[in-house]
Amino acid sequence: MSETLKIPTMAELHAQGLAPEVLFWVGCAGSFDDRAKKITKALVKILNKAKVDFAVLGTEESCTGDPAKRAGNEFLFQMQAVTNIEVMNGYSVKKIVTACPHCFNTLKNEYPDLGGQYEVVHHTQFLKQLLDEGRLSIEGGKFKGKRITFHDPCYLGRANDIYEAPRDLIQKLDAELVEMKNCRKKGLCCGAGGAQMFKDAEPGNKEINIERTEQAMEVKPEIIAAACPFCNTMMTDGVKNKAEGQIQVSDVAELIANADDL
Amino acid sequence: MAFLPNIIFGLILVGGIGFFVRNINKLKRNIKLGQSVKIDGATGQRWSNMARIALGQSKMVTRPISGILHVIVYVGFIIINIEVLEIILDGLLGTHRIFSSIGPLYGVLIGTFEVLAVLVFLAVVVFWMRRNVVRLKRFLSPEMKGWPKQDGNLILYFEIVLMALFIIMNATDAPFQAMNSGNVVSQFVAPWFDGLPLAAIERTAWWLHIIGILFFLNYLYYSKHLHILLAFPNTFYGRLTPNGQLDNLESVTNEVKLMMDPDADPYAMPDGSTQDPEKFGASDVFDLNRIQLLNAYTCTECGRCTSECPANQTGKKLSPRKIMMDTRDRLQEVGQNIDANKGNYVPDGKQLLWDYISPEELWACTSCNACVEACPISINPLSIILEMRRFLVMEQSAAPTELNTMMTNIENNGAPWPYNQMDRLNWKND
Ligand code: SF4
Ligand code: SF4
Numbered sequence: 001m002s003e004t005l006k007i008p009t010m011a012e013l014h015a016q017g018l019a020p021e022v023l024f025w026v027g028c029a030g031s032f033d034d035r036a037k038k039i040t041k042a043l044v045k046i047l048n049k050a051k052v053d054f055a056v057l058g059t060e061e062s063c064t065g066d067p068a069k070r071a072g073n074e075f076l077f078q079m080q081a082v083t084n085i086e087v088m089n090g091y092s093v094k095k096i097v098t099a100c101p102h103c104f105n106t107l108k109n110e111y112p113d114l115g116g117q118y119e120v121v122h123h124t125q126f127l128k129q130l131l132d133e134g135r136l137s138i139e140g141g142k143f144k145g146k147r148i149t150f151h152d153p154c155y156l157g158r159a160n161d162i163y164e165a166p167r168d169l170i171q172k173l174d175a176e177l178v179e180m181k182n183c184r185k186k187g188l189c190c191g192a193g194g195a196q197m198f199k200d201a202e203p204g205n206k207e208i209n210i211e212r213t214e215q216a217m218e219v220k221p222e223i224i225a226a227a228c229p230f231c232n233t234m235m236t237d238g239v240k241n242k243a244e245g246q247i248q249v250s251d252v253a254e255l256i257a258n259a260d261d262l
Numbered sequence: 263m264a265f266l267p268n269i270i271f272g273l274i275l276v277g278g279i280g281f282f283v284r285n286i287n288k289l290k291r292n293i294k295l296g297q298s299v300k301i302d303g304a305t306g307q308r309w310s311n312m313a314r315i316a317l318g319q320s321k322m323v324t325r326p327i328s329g330i331l332h333v334i335v336y337v338g339f340i341i342i343n344i345e346v347l348e349i350i351l352d353g354l355l356g357t358h359r360i361f362s363s364i365g366p367l368y369g370v371l372i373g374t375f376e377v378l379a380v381l382v383f384l385a386v387v388v389f390w391m392r393r394n395v396v397r398l399k400r401f402l403s404p405e406m407k408g409w410p411k412q413d414g415n416l417i418l419y420f421e422i423v424l425m426a427l428f429i430i431m432n433a434t435d436a437p438f439q440a441m442n443s444g445n446v447v448s449q450f451v452a453p454w455f456d457g458l459p460l461a462a463i464e465r466t467a468w469w470l471h472i473i474g475i476l477f478f479l480n481y482l483y484y485s486k487h488l489h490i491l492l493a494f495p496n497t498f499y500g501r502l503t504p505n506g507q508l509d510n511l512e513s514v515t516n517e518v519k520l521m522m523d524p525d526a527d528p529y530a531m532p533d534g535s536t537q538d539p540e541k542f543g544a545s546d547v548f549d550l551n552r553i554q555l556l557n558a559y560t561c562t563e564c565g566r567c568t569s570e571c572p573a574n575q576t577g578k579k580l581s582p583r584k585i586m587m588d589t590r591d592r593l594q595e596v597g598q599n600i601d602a603n604k605g606n607y608v609p610d611g612k613q614l615l616w617d618y619i620s621p622e623e624l625w626a627c628t629s630c631n632a633c634v635e636a637c638p639i640s641i642n643p644l645s646i647i648l649e650m651r652r653f654l655v656m657e658q659s660a661a662p663t664e665l666n667t668m669m670t671n672i673e674n675n676g677a678p679w680p681y682n683q684m685d686r687l688n689w690k691n692d
Pocket of ligand 2: 560561562563564565566567568582583586636637638639641643
């Protein structure tokens with residue numbers, strides 16, 4: 001299938017004197033993590049289908065610096081930011097879409113001060129826009145009546161007050177959206193943020209992702225929908241531990257691509 | 263010596279208020295030990311936040327039981343304090359119930375106060391039960407042992423006594439009872455005092471009431487109850503930007519610019535070059551900014567932040583409430599040091615980091631903002647945690663090993679994992 005995917009790079013378009021409507025910021029997880037790469041591809045399939053004029057930076061993309069900043073290394077963060085901004089400003093980037101809430105937050109909120117001013121949207125917002133503009137349609141059939149619960153990523157929800165876009169998309173699947181006891185503003189973290197993804201947890205009596213998985217299991221979903229590659233990893237691990245084979249963890253983009261047999 | 267009571271009253275009043283002003287000045291001085299901050303954003307938005315969050319208590323009611331009880335105590339307490347104005351005027355002028363001349367409205371006012379006093383009384387009893395009988399988990403954390411626990415209870419006893427004195431004062435006031443207007447509660451209490459020296463009891467309750475209020479005012483500085491005053495400036499100065507946005511350190515921006523600029527002279531000193539090199543991050547209260555220090559004084563120790571914290575819920579040592587309490591305790595310690603040394607801080611070999619807050623606590627944070635969202639008065643524990651992480655990493659190179667690996671990877675490969683940047687598009691062909 002991959003040979004049919006159209007994934008132009010900014011450099012290629014630039015060489016032809018073109019500039020795309022939107023830059024797809026893939027992110028480190030989306031580029032390298034085996035699970036997250038599937039999300040990247042699902043999103044590309046949808047973008048292709050909706051005929052969105054996009055491009056990626058490819059080898060010119062580098063970590064936004066989010067985990068370094070949250071770990072306390074402001075130097076490294078700003079070095080990364082300045083490098084990325086130079087590349088993006090070189091291509092006169094106007095709009096960015098990304099499937100990673102951490103990249104989203106950093107690009108949207110922390111880059112402007114350093115000279116990187118773009119319109120940044122999370123992929124759930126972007127897909128919602130496409131839907132509203134009639135550029136994308138979602139087939140509900142496959143998920144009709146399935147119990148889906150949505151895990152709010154901290155960096156999408158509390159950090160940036162985006163709660164409805166992913167939920168609206170799930171509802172378009174004709175699925176039964178069920179809410180965990182901690183949702184929206186009160187959503188419980190998956191345990192990966194603030195650079196925790198890259199280290200062992202401090203001593204305690206439980207892993208955070210297990211706690212969150214148990215909350216999800218309480219509402220008996222068939223699918224836990226995520227909207228962040230790191231949440232996805234954490235919840236997948238949690239499910240492996242607690243409910244192997246009973247619950248599926250999918251990104252909202254994967255659900256939509258899947259519904260359309262993309 | 264007919265004026266003796268007036269004079270004594272005046273002295274007590276001036277003394278009580280004077281002492282309070284002195285404490286407030288200390289508080290201001292201590293907050294100013296912090297770094298100054300630029301206050302940007304729309305001032306209108308700030309006023310409206312203050313009106314909504316502090317005055318309107320909009321975030322308290324997200325937990326309905328404690329929220330509604332709190333609103334009762336808060337409204338009751340503020341309104342009943344109109345009565346204090348009368349007491350002060352009576353005390354200074356030697357009058358008795360000076361406002362009663364306004365006619366029937368007076369009865370309505372006092373009647374309202376009496377009802378509120380009873381409601382406050384009941385709410386406070388429920389609060390006490392939550393702390394001591396039901397023993398809610400968030401009031402039992404390790405940081406709540408000792409003074410913080412006592413403080414929480416003392417305030418409740420205090421309010422019970424003040425409310426009781428108010429009702430007793432009205433019940434034993436024969437002329438007031440004779441007016442039979444506004445004594446909606448006290449008329450039922452009055453018979454308890456039949457045959458007792460009413461006038462003496464009334465005077466005693468009256469004096470104790472005003473002395474109690476002045477004492478309360480001065481108790482604030484030593485208590486979590488500072489929030490009844492500081493919640494207002496604190497919500498005013500609360501952040502207007504998205505929770506997820508962390509500030510970009512300006513000092514770092516300057517250095518990064520120098521590093522990235524091929525023409526820059528690496529040995530050139532920035533302006534004001536005689537200064538000590540800038541310290542990155544925070545290891546003590548002096549390195550925090552003034553809003554963070556104001557946050558610390560404002561914290562009510564309610565523990566809503568800690569009860570929502572994923573790290574704390576899963577047994578980690580981190581408690582955002584403790585971060586705020588430690589910051590305040592350390593700031594008080596520094597303040598006392600300055601008092602004891604004629605206005606100068608003499609280093610005591612202690613710091614906020616290590617002596618109060620351990621790296622283990624700091625490294626447990628997922629930066630999820632649950633604490634920030636939960637705080638009813640716009641306190642941001644996460645910002646202090648991040649500032650201290652910055653110190654650990656940039657000044658001490660003391661990050662956990664795995665994080666050092668992650669950062670080395672970003673530096674060398676542009677990704678937190680050891681993959682080559684040139685392979686970044688390989689997913690395309692997988
Ligand atoms: S941001 Fe940190 S301290 Fe605050 S609730 Fe989340 S993990 Fe706890
Ligand atoms: S920081 Fe806010 S939520 Fe936490 S204990 Fe203090 S007042 Fe309560």
